[in-house]
Amino acid sequence: MKNIISNTYSRKFRGISTFESEAESIYFLLPFKFHSISIDREVLVNEIGDYLIVPQGTAKAIVHREIDFSSNLYRDLVANFFISPTPVPELLNVISTRYRTKKKSLGSFTSLHIFVVTLRCNHSCHYCQVSRAAESKSEFDISYKDLDAGINHMFLSPSEELTVEFQGGEPLLAFDKVRYAVERIQLLNEDFKKEISYVICTNSTILNDEILLFCKNYNILISTSLDGPAFIHNANRFKSGRASYDLVIEGIDRTRQALGHDKVSALMTTTALSLKYPKEIIDNYVENGFGNIFLRPISPYGFALKNQKKNHYQTAEFLDFYKQGLEHILNLNAQGVFFKEDYTSIILQKILTPFTENYVDLQSPTGLVSSVIVFNYDGFVYASDESRMLAEIKDYTFQLGHVTQPYEELFLGDKAKQILNNGVAECLAGCSDCAFLTYCGADPVLHYATQNDMQGHRAFSIFCKKNMEIIRYLFEMLDIRKGYVESTFQSWIHKPAA
Ligand code: SF4
Known part of the structure; x- marks a missing residue:
């Protein structure tokens, strides 16, 4: 204080000796x-x-x-x-x-390529996010020409590792297109020599020997939908004729026998009905031989918006469901049953290791375009799966163009730049000074869908509310219940699910 020169009109720097003396005794932030x-x-x-x-x-x-x-x-x-x-x-x-x-994911650019081979489906799920088409309407299948163009774009990706995901509707209703795409990719890859993996996202109700043999030959993984016990699954995922639940369980068993136990995974969607049954849903996954579950909130897109009563709930209700579920999973682990929750594992990997998962929703800069791209059944190209869901309700904000356009126009064009510019959490108000930034991400599609603004306002963001509480909760557990909880969490990161 001795060197401060008092002046009512201007503020002066302290004298050099002040800094010299402090420099010996301070540390630097x-x-x-x-x-x-x-x-x-x-x-x-x-x-x-x-x-x-x-x-x-x-x-x-x-x-x-x-x-x-x-x-x-x-x-x-x-x-x-x-x-x-x-x-x-x-x-x-x-x-x-x-x-x-x-930030390693930035080095490789787009790796996940989603091909929506058809919009047709044999289910009428009340939360359907893509407004499926009737089974008989083959005009909702992708054309061979558009499939070829999408595959050509995929091989222009600088990424050495590519994942090809077939989605719908129900993609196996257009199995001819799946078969064609895989065989063409394999042929072209004799020159490109990339590491390619395949996933078919199917409701598993029309899997047959021909399809499973094809999957075995090309090492294709099956990702199916399972919402929990029959009374929840069938209420969420209506199918005329035989109940969906019985068919899914049969499909899972059949896939495991043909391809191996670890070749099939399942995803659940949390509806208003599911909220009351976290334990029953998790137990159902354990009974059906799964070692993991992704407790996923419903996405506010497509038909999900039309069935508010069945699909709408507050983020606080979901968080309650998530915490009850996590507690139950930790109890299962304490009893010797290895079982993990996937969203928690993704965040824990960011917290407990120097590495990060390439999970699109929790990336900054956003994984839209730079990690994932969608070639839709009608040839239009979208920044993500959720982007094409918005398009099904006639909002084309995240449409990058048509697959027949050049690669640069689609992946590096003005629309792609606009999306990426709005998807850097380090530059977003609220996120830029948030302690959880490194573990979180930016989600321009969700913020646009819920706030009509790609950046969104964090105070009203369901994305922020969910992530901030989940990350806080995990830290609280790591603090108060270290020891067993931390060693269980470590096992989730380092051991793959069965
Ligand atoms: S918790 Fe919220 S403020 Fe923090 S980084 Fe995530 S979205 Fe941004």
């Missing part, structure tokens, strides 16, 4: 943020996702240079890149390498 996780605890998170859970008020004490040099906390803060004894940390290279690792 590295970029970090903090978030309160309970009444008396807060979590500090740095730019590369390392965290420390500490008593409330610690962030303030760090900023005011009140941390004792001889304390363990001081050593932890230095070792974990929250503060530095030198203006530029000695291990700056390590920090930059770790940051690049977190």
